[in-house]
Amino acid sequence: MxxxxxxxxxxxxxxxxxxxxxxxxxxxxxxxxxxxxxxxxxxxxxxxxxxxxxxxxxxxxxxxxxxxxxxLHELGTRLMQVQNELLTPWAVPATFQLPETDFAASVADLFLKTLALTEHMPAGVWVTRALRAVPSLQSVRNLSHDQVTDMLLLPFMSAHPSADPARAKLTIRLAIDALYAAQELLFDDPSLDAEAVASTMSEMVAAQLCRLRG
Structure with a gap:
C-alpha cells in the first residue's frame, strides 16, 4: 500500500x-x-x-x-514585493521600445539592482533559498512571477501591439524564471562574476523579446 x-x-x-x-x-x-x-x-x-x-x-x-x-512564507512574500517594486519605473512602454543593445543593458542593470537588494535584505539570500527548497513555499515565488509576467506584458504589448500576446507572455515568463535562476546561481557560487552573468542573461532575454516585436 x-x-x-x-x-x-x-x-x-x-x-x-x-x-x-x-x-x-x-x-x-x-x-x-x-x-x-x-x-x-x-x-x-x-x-x-x-x-x-x-x-x-x-x-x-x-x-x-x-x-x-x-x-518564512511572510518573509518570502515581503522579499518578492520589495524586489517587484524595482520593476515599477522600468516596466513602461518606452523601455520595450529601446534598441536591443540598450534594452539588454537596462535588463542587466535591473538584474544587478535586484541582486544587490536581495543581498542587503535581512536573510534575503536564505529566504530565496527557502522559497526554492521548501515545496510548500514555492507558491510564493510562482505567484510573484505570475504577477510580474502580467506587469511586463501590458507595456510590452502597448509598445508592440502587433506582437503575439500568447507568445509574448510565455517568453516574458520564461525570461523571469531564467533571470531568477541566474541570481540563485550567483548566491550558490559567489566565485562567478555577477556582471558577466547579468550581461550574458540580459543579452539572451533581449534577443528573444526583440524577435517578438514584429
Whole structure:
C-alpha cells in the first residue's frame, strides 16, 4: 500500500497585528527568524529558537504564526514585493521600445539592482533559498512571477501591439524564471562574476523579446 504524503504545513496567518505593541512583537518575530535563518539554516530553524531570539513566549508567537513555515512564507512574500517594486519605473512602454543593445543593458542593470537588494535584505539570500527548497513555499515565488509576467506584458504589448500576446507572455515568463535562476546561481557560487552573468542573461532575454516585436 503506497505511503500517504504528509499534509502540507499551514501557512495562513492566524491574525494580523493591529495595536502598536502587537505590531512590534510581530516584527520582532520576523526579524528573529531572518537572523536565525542565516545562522542555522532552514532545517535547524524552529519556533522555539525564534522565541528565544525574539525574547517572547511560544504562545505569543502562535498568536500570529502556526509554524516556522508560515513565518518564512511572510518573509518570502515581503522579499518578492520589495524586489517587484524595482520593476515599477522600468516596466513602461518606452523601455520595450529601446534598441536591443540598450534594452539588454537596462535588463542587466535591473538584474544587478535586484541582486544587490536581495543581498542587503535581512536573510534575503536564505529566504530565496527557502522559497526554492521548501515545496510548500514555492507558491510564493510562482505567484510573484505570475504577477510580474502580467506587469511586463501590458507595456510590452502597448509598445508592440502587433506582437503575439500568447507568445509574448510565455517568453516574458520564461525570461523571469531564467533571470531568477541566474541570481540563485550567483548566491550558490559567489566565485562567478555577477556582471558577466547579468550581461550574458540580459543579452539572451533581449534577443528573444526583440524577435517578438514584429
Amino acid at each position: 503506497p505511503a500517504t504524503r504528509p499534509a502540507p504545513p499551514d501557512l495562513e496567518l492566524k491574525k494580523a497585528p493591529t495595536q502598536a505593541r502587537a505590531v512590534e512583537t510581530y516584527e520582532r518575530i520576523l526579524a528573529a527568524c531572518a537572523e536565525l535563518l542565516g545562522e542555522v539554516g532552514i532545517e535547524r530553524l524552529s519556533t522555539n529558537l525564534v522565541c528565544q531570539r525574539a525574547g517572547i513566549s511560544p504562545p505569543a508567537l502562535y498568536q500570529y504564526f502556526p509554524n516556522k513555515y508560515a513565518i
